[in-house]
Amino acid sequence: MGLPNESGDLLSKMDSDASRRLFPLRFYESHLSNSTRPDGRPLKSAREAFVGPGDVASADGSAMTKIGSTTMLAAIKMEIMTPSADKPDEGSIAVEFYMPPICSPLVRPGRPAEIAPVISKQLYDTIMSSGMIDLKELSLTSGKAAWMVYLDIYCLDADGALFDAALYSAAAAFSFLQIPVVSLSEEGRLTIIPEEGNGDKSDKDVVNKGKRKLTISSLPFSLTCGLHKNYILPDPTSEEETLMETFVTVVLNSSGHLVSLYKPGGPVLAQTSTIQDCIALTRQRMTDLQKSLDEAITEMKMD
Amino acid sequence: MEIDRTDGRSPNQLRPLACSRGILHRSHGSASWSQGDTRVIAAVYGPKAGTKKNENPERACLEVIWKPKTGQSGKEEKEYETILKRTLQSICILTINPNTTTSIIIQVVHDDGSLLPCAVNAACVALVDAGIPLKHLAVSICCCLATCGHVILDPTKLEEEKMKAFAYLVFPNSINSILPEGSSHTKSKQLEDGLVTSVTHGGMSVEDYFHCLDRGRAATARLSDFLRKNLQPQVLGEGSKAG
Numbered sequence A: 001m002g003l004p005n006e007s008g009d010l011l012s013k014m015d016s017d018a019s020r021r022l023f024p025l026r027f028y029e030s031h032l033s034n035s036t037r038p039d040g041r042p043l044k045s046a047r048e049a050f051v052g053p054g055d056v057a058s059a060d061g062s063a064m065t066k067i068g069s070t071t072m073l074a075a076i077k078m079e080i081m082t083p084s085a086d087k088p089d090e091g092s093i094a095v096e097f098y099m100p101p102i103c104s105p106l107v108r109p110g111r112p113a114e115i116a117p118v119i120s121k122q123l124y125d126t127i128m129s130s131g132m133i134d135l136k137e138l139s140l141t142s143g144k145a146a147w148m149v150y151l152d153i154y155c156l157d158a159d160g161a162l163f164d165a166a167l168y169s170a171a172a173a174f175s176f177l178q179i180p181v182v183s184l185s186e187e188g189r190l191t192i193i194p195e196e197g198n199g200d201k202s203d204k205d206v207v208n209k210g211k212r213k214l215t216i217s218s219l220p221f222s223l224t225c226g227l228h229k230n231y232i233l234p235d236p237t238s239e240e241e242t243l244m245e246t247f248v249t250v251v252l253n254s255s256g257h258l259v260s261l262y263k264p265g266g267p268v269l270a271q272t273s274t275i276q277d278c279i280a281l282t283r284q285r286m287t288d289l290q291k292s293l294d295e296a297i298t299e300m301k302m303d
Numbered sequence B: 001m002e003i004d005r006t007d008g009r010s011p012n013q014l015r016p017l018a019c020s021r022g023i024l025h026r027s028h029g030s031a032s033w034s035q036g037d038t039r040v041i042a043a044v045y046g047p048k049a050g051t052k053k054n055e056n057p058e059r060a061c062l063e064v065i066w067k068p069k070t071g072q073s074g075k076e077e078k079e080y081e082t083i084l085k086r087t088l089q090s091i092c093i094l095t096i097n098p099n100t101t102t103s104i105i106i107q108v109v110h111d112d113g114s115l116l117p118c119a120v121n122a123a124c125v126a127l128v129d130a131g132i133p134l135k136h137l138a139v140s141i142c143c144c145l146a147t148c149g150h151v152i153l154d155p156t157k158l159e160e161e162k163m164k165a166f167a168y169l170v171f172p173n174s175i176n177s178i179l180p181e182g183s184s185h186t187k188s189k190q191l192e193d194g195l196v197t198s199v200t201h202g203g204m205s206v207e208d209y210f211h212c213l214d215r216g217r218a219a220t221a222r223l224s225d226f227l228r229k230n231l232q233p234q235v236l237g238e239g240s241k242a243g
Helices: A003-012 A014-022 A024-033 A115-130 A160-176 A238-243 A272-300 B075-091 B114-128 B158-164 B186-194 B206-230
Strands: A047-053 A061-067 A070-081 A092-098 A140-142 A145-157 A182-184 A190-192 A220-228 A231-232 A246-253 A258-262 B017-021 B030-037 B037-048 B062-066 B101-110 B138-145 B151-153 B165-172 B198-201
Touching: A024 A238, A047 A160, A047 A272, A061 A160, A070 A160, A070 A190, A092 A115, A115 A160, A115 A258, A115 B075, A115 B151, A115 B198, A145 A160, A160 A220, A160 A246, A160 A272, A190 A220, A220 A238, A220 A272, A231 A272, A246 A272, A246 B186, A258 A272, A258 B206, A272 B206, B017 B114, B017 B206, B030 B114, B037 B114, B062 B075, B075 B101, B075 B138, B075 B198, B101 B114, B101 B206, B114 B138, B114 B165, B114 B206, B138 B158, B138 B206, B151 B206, B165 B206
Parallel strands: A092 A145, B062 B101
Antiparallel strands: A047 A061, A061 A070, A070 A145, A140 A145, A182 A190, A220 A231, A220 A246, A246 A258, A258 B198, B017 B030, B030 B037, B037 B101, B138 B151, B138 B165, B165 B198
């Protein structure tokens, strides 16, 4: 393959695809020194994000988001349950993040992704910390019936920034959510009426006719930045994630509050200036994400 | 406005620290760390030959197993394992023993708040006890934010649940330099100001977060001194592990 001091010449003679696979770090750093990233983005720019209704017919609310190639499908189903004795006025939320083998060649049926339960827990903590959903609003009858919200997020394509795309899809799914209609049966139990448009169901049985949407106080938006030597690189792709080992995920909500600052170790130490830069980048990103989500919500209302 | 804490501590006061090394005989390194009632035991086995499937064979690999006090390992334990693994990877010199795996097992003995910081501190001492090469030590602390904006260090479980938000922070060990002031100052300053790990729960404003960082960093000086005193070579006559 050539002696080490000849590898420089080898690199210049080699095809760019081959050098990308054989010397990934060198390929990557040569791009960074030209203030650009391998996919052509300027250094500090994140990939474009798309959001839309997920079209999952059996779910009460669903959304699909794409950040670059990373695709997430979120779906919410709601069920009636008895609230726990120590919190009789609150419903509850269960978040699960799945990485089926379709999303990445590293995930196989017998080899589940290690990152999936970690992202599930991170999403749950972020949703609870952000105060997006008030659990008391999920209560139907104090002590007897409350909503159990099951949020499932499926990763369809894993190309870096999984947590960002998943959180965005969760926020969108909650925004598109239509609470199912509930009626009181003769035995005094609350049951969900399926949406079938049968005209002879009398309206006075329906308990929550007016209240079909959750009040969402403030949506959380996040941005993951990779730290590599002195560079801060927002929204890394999966190729960049294998080269960088340090990531900082900042979650801000629409009122500018810091919901979470997650830096799970990594060889690069974060100085205060680095953290401030990451927070500033997240603020910029938040305005773009919020705009796209608002457009998607208005479009859905018009349908 | 003074904060009243149930156990009478001041906001900056840590709970009594206790640390013992070499408590397990079969493991290559072990340590028990307690802050007040929270107690964690860490054991280190390694380096052992071979790395796991997707890991880089040109570097040493770390594996963390977190055992809760009761119940089965679930998502929360997996999250702690990932955070701890990445934190310890940043302090170990991974190029020294390539193609080996070092296992760190954490056993929670009692959880009374500030569990992850306790585990990070215990793991660090256990790694030193096992003789794993490290760049520097890591000291970890939990900072809580009360609704009035005051920062409280090292909360108990009740305090953690009541507070608006809390953050688990890990900083590198403070440096005890023998060089005169002024020489090679910038590099060591950079090391001291850095943040290794941060995990937050609950919403807080950005300024409050930076207050937490400052208070946490200031408190690490005390933790570093305690660590340093504890890691002094043990009294002669106890016999070494290699003997």
